[in-house]
Amino acid sequence: MKTEKRYAEVGERILIVNTTPDESFDDYEEGDILTVTGHRDKQEGKVLVNVPGSASVWPHEYRVIVGEETEV
Structure with a gap:
């Protein structure tokens, strides 16, 4: 699976690579x-x-x- 480090757009799928329970x-x-369904803070x-x-x-x-x- 290839991935890129960039901001995701709605509909794109993302791989979680770094997280903590606090986040x-x-x-x-x-x-x-996971699939991106929207932007919380696009900036x-x-x-x-x-x-x-x-x-x-x-x-x-x-x-x-x-x-x-x-x-298909």
């Missing part, structure tokens, strides 16, 4: 793959993801997955 509130953990790169109840992820916590083949 994630145990909604996600390292190794999780800072903080995104909303598809976990129950929605969660915010800081840019230092994720990498954007690139080059994924989608199933």
